[in-house]
Amino acid sequence: MLKRILETKRQEIQTMILPEDKGLEQRSFYEALKTPNRSLGLIAEVKKASPSKGVIKENFNPKNISIAYEKGLADCLSVLTDETYFQGKKEYLTLIKETINLPILRKDFIIDSIQIEESKRIGADAILLIAEAMEPSLLRELYEHATELGLDALVEVHSVPILEKVLREFTPKLLGVNNRNLSTFETNIHQLKDFRKIVPENTLLVSESGIYTVEDLQIVREYGAHAILVGESLMRKENQQLAIEELFGENIHV
Numbered sequence: 001m002l003k004r005i006l007e008t009k010r011q012e013i014q015t016m017i018l019p020e021d022k023g024l025e026q027r028s029f030y031e032a033l034k035t036p037n038r039s040l041g042l043i044a045e046v047k048k049a050s051p052s053k054g055v056i057k058e059n060f061n062p063k064n065i066s067i068a069y070e071k072g073l074a075d076c077l078s079v080l081t082d083e084t085y086f087q088g089k090k091e092y093l094t095l096i097k098e099t100i101n102l103p104i105l106r107k108d109f110i111i112d113s114i115q116i117e118e119s120k121r122i123g124a125d126a127i128l129l130i131a132e133a134m135e136p137s138l139l140r141e142l143y144e145h146a147t148e149l150g151l152d153a154l155v156e157v158h159s160v161p162i163l164e165k166v167l168r169e170f171t172p173k174l175l176g177v178n179n180r181n182l183s184t185f186e187t188n189i190h191q192l193k194d195f196r197k198i199v200p201e202n203t204l205l206v207s208e209s210g211i212y213t214v215e216d217l218q219i220v221r222e223y224g225a226h227a228i229l230v231g232e233s234l235m236r237k238e239n240q241q242l243a244i245e246e247l248f249g250e251n252i253h254v
C-alpha cells in the first residue's frame with residue numbers, strides 16, 4: 001500500500017504548481033504537545049476515509065469537526081490532505097487553520113522538499129515524514145528543510161530496525177510510532193513496547209492509530225507515550241467534542 005501511495009505522490013509532484021502563500025500565522029506543534037491539556041497529549045485527526053476502512057464519516061464537515069475538537073481540548077489537529085486514498089483536501093487544512101487556534105499537522109506522504117514549501121503556504125504548522133518512505137539521509141534533509149521553514153516534523157516509524165537506522169542519522173524532536181501494519185492494516189496497541197528502550201530521552205513520543213478506549217490510553221502511557229494521534233474512533237462518533245471526553249473517560253456530559 002505504501003509503495004502504491006508513494007507512486008501516486010511522485011506523479012503529483014511532477015505536475016505540482018505551488019499555491020500562493022496564504023500568509024497564515026505559524027503555531028508551534030511541538031510546544032503544544034510538550035505542555036498538553038491532559039496527562040497525555042492529543043492530536044485529533046480530521047479524517048473522512050481511509051484505505052483500510054473506506055468512508056468513515058459520511059456527512060463530513062471539516063470546519064464543524066475542527067471546532068468540536070478544539071472545544072474538546074485537543075492539543076493539536078492532524079488534517080489529511082491526500083485526495084486519492086483518504087478523500088482529503090489541502091483546502092480543508094487552510095479552512096481549518098482559519099477557523100480554529102490549534103497547531104495543525106499536514107498528514108500526507110511527503111517525499112520531496114517542494115511538498116514542504118507547499119505545506120507552509122497552505123497553513124500547516126507541522127508535517128509528517130514517514131521513515132519507511134525514504135532513505136534516512138533524505139529523511140534528515142527533509143527534516144532540516146522543514147525546520148528551516150519554521151515547521152515541526154513528526155517522524156513516523158513502523159518498526160524498531162527502521163528507528164535504529166533513523167537514529168544513526170539524527171535525533172528527531174517528535175517521533176510517532178504507528179501501530180498499523182501497512183501490509184495487513186491490522187493495528188497493535190502494544191506496538192510501542194519494544195521501542196521505549198531506544199527512544200531518546202528528550203524526544204516526544206506519539207502513539208498513532210488504532211486507539212479506541214481509556215484502556216488503550218493507559219497501555220500506551222505505560223509504554224512511555226507523551227501523546228496519541230487518533231482518527232477513526234473520534235470520527236465515527238456524532239459529536240467530536242463528546243468523543244474526546246469519552247475517550248479520556250471524562251464523560252462530563254452524561
Ligand SMILES: O=C(O)c1ccccc1NCC(=O)[C@H](O)[C@H](O)COP(=O)(O)O
Pocket residue numbers: 001045047050051052053178180182185208209210211229230231232233
Ligand atoms: O488509516 C489507514 O487505513 C492507513 C492506511 C495506509 C497508510 C496510512 C493509513 N493511515 C494514516 C494514519 O496514520 C492514521 O490516519 C492515523 O494514525 C490515525 O489512525 P486511526 O486512529 O486508526 O484512524
